[in-house]
Amino acid sequence: MALAKTKTPRTGRRRGVSSSQEQILEAARELFLQRGYEGATLRAIAKKAGVDASLIVHFFGNKVGLFAAAIEWPHDPDVEIPKLLRDGRGRVGHNLVGLLVGTWDREGGRNPILTMIRASMAEPEIADLLRNFLRERLYAPLFEALGSDRPDLRSNLLATQMIGLGMIRYVQRFEPLASANPADVIAWVGPSAQRYLTGKLD
């Protein structure tokens, strides 16, 4: 699902099935995932889309705007959150770690979430994008269903563990964690996530 909306063209040519805008977004998605935010240059994206680089900023304002329009969250929270809750309150942490590890392993580190996390270290606007999405679409419904106290704080603490896991296992690739089985990772990290989700905090 998209993180930011694309300005739908109000007028202009309407005959082709794919406008330049869509070709740009497609090329951007591919290159951002492949080379990361910094590694994907506007010129390279433009070349792949068969247009001039300045057309990209004409459409999306700047590189951050293109990133926000192109990147997509790989899960639909409305679908995933019920699955996380399926096994009862006491298993939500394990299920959440399993969902992330499963997705990240399957896509081999080249996935939107990790790309966004990395980019958010350098670009404050991308950090805002990430933070708002997490809060509104992921954590808010999750904690509403759980009914835990201090949901905002818990979501922050949960983020420290989940983003830390993503960084160490998939970006920095610390061993032996990077090569460990998903089931083991769930067993190791799950309890920490569970504590932040439903445990006593102080």
Place this chain on the structure above:
Amino acid sequence: MALAKTKTPRTGRRRGVSSSQEQILEAARELFLQRGYEGATLRAIAKKAGVDASLIVHFFGNKVGLFAAAIEWPHDPDVEIPKLLRDGRGRVGHNLVGLLVGTWDREGGRNPILTMIRASMAEPEIADLLRNFLRERLYAPLFEALGSDRPDLRSNLLATQMIGLGMIRYVQRFEPLASANPADVIAWVGPSAQRYLTGKLD
């Protein structure tokens, strides 16, 4: 303490107390902390050091080499590790969180560890530097003193929590965690760190 060694000039002028190399390192330290790895340009560092930019790459090879030579770890592990162990095995996690939070709060986010963590997201060579330092100088002696099983795995898991905390509280500044009291943060995160340090893993 330094993370990488500076090539000491084998010959050359020796009369001044401060060579150009030291002035470059001093300027680099200041600008890297102030503006981050990307924000500190070689030309700006050179200007501050009163020297031409190409002299920097002559001395340090490239920008990463300069960073490795300039950045310093704010603690001496030989001094800090005994302090962490002072209150017994059961308090090491809390003491470690306290050490990091104390340092990071005092320096307001502009400190070598966070700067290095951020830079390591984009520069693999800096990630190597960080990983090797953590393993050899910090985690190895700590786990030797603790005598826990699977020290390599435990150090990875500990890193997920510590680096995640640094990212969320100081770089991304998620609220309410970013504004919480140090003592509260220790109470919330300490148990997770403690579990990775001495708890049962599976």
Place this chain on the structure above:
DNA sequence: GCTATAGTTGAACACCGTTGACTTAACGGC
């Protein structure tokens, strides 16, 4: 004094994101 070498500079290179002027093409109103 001569020569090798380290220190140091300035110009240049290839690339980056972004800007602004410009052309082209389609539309709505008359």
Place this chain on the structure above:
DNA sequence: GCCGTTAAGTCAACGGTGTTCAACTATAGC
């Protein structure tokens, strides 16, 4: 059927980046 407006799209340029290379200077050792 023309005409002004507007979006689509191109092109060259700007100021910036890290890095390279040839040139020059000053010192140390012989």
